[in-house]
Amino acid sequence: MSILNKEHIQFIDNYLDNSNIIFLDIRMEMVDHVASAIESEIKAGDTRDFYYIFKDYMVKNKTILLAQNRKFTSAVDKAIGRKWIINMFSKTGLLTLVLAFTIIFLLNTYFEFVNVIKHIPLFVFIAIVVLYFIYIKKKNRRYSAIERIPFYFLATYYITDFLIKFGIRNSSFFNESVVITILISSLFITLFVTLLFTAYAYKKEYDLKFNKLS
Known part of the structure; x- marks a missing residue:
């Protein structure tokens, strides 16, 4: 699988938007964070479809990611x-x-x-x-x-x-x-x-x- 494309990035953005991350700049920081994590999984050898990798990542990290809103705001x-x-x-x-x-x-x-x-x-x-x-x-x-x-x-x-x-x-x-x-x-x-x-x-x-x- 190739590195994430525009559709993948849009999918992550839509998901976070629906998760009540209302500020565009904070959401973009989170999108970059999630995209980088998924790309690391791909480079490490995960050959599954993007959506399966994304689903597993969010199951494990969504609560922590949303709780780190203050971290992104501080940045x-x-x-x-x-x-x-x-x-x-x-x-x-x-x-x-x-x-x-x-x-x-x-x-x-x-x-x-x-x-x-x-x-x-x-x-x-x-x-x-x-x-x-x-x-x-x-x-x-x-x-x-x-x-x-x-x-x-x-x-x-x-x-x-x-x-x-x-x-x-x-x-x-x-x-x-x-x-x-x-x-x-x-x-x-x-x-x-x-x-x-x-x-x-x-x-x-x-x-x-x-x-x-x-």
Whole structure:
């Protein structure tokens, strides 16, 4: 028997989908795991039909596999963190930071733009969540990685909001509280933009994998 083909992979995906593995990215990780295990059995000399090998594997491992959902979720979280850090320190991330700081600084010379920018992230966060769930309803595809990213957005918002307020209220601690506020706001925008890039990269990656199965 040859290595697993598209139909075999689709069969595994459908089985896990029917087993209530609703997140596409988590399911794809499990599909890869199961496919690799079955291919190992084939390479070891098991000449039975794929469906018999798959049936025996799931009888032995389904409970353990489904119980390891947290393991696959943790792997996704680590991947998000790695990709986010890479994006933050990329040329695009650094350029975003410089441009954000420059634009806010120039705008602040004409009016109190800092007081406006502080409230923008929360509205953008809400807009992104709403748009994502509209996308889910339209495409019927849920991604654990993307649905967990809003928690990073929210955490980033509260941390930077605290730092901005701390800088304003403790001007004796920060000699240039306005500059610090602009810098923190610029940093938030950079974190926000790089998280958007990360979310988009995940969407593109898993859409491509999903379309290959379709």
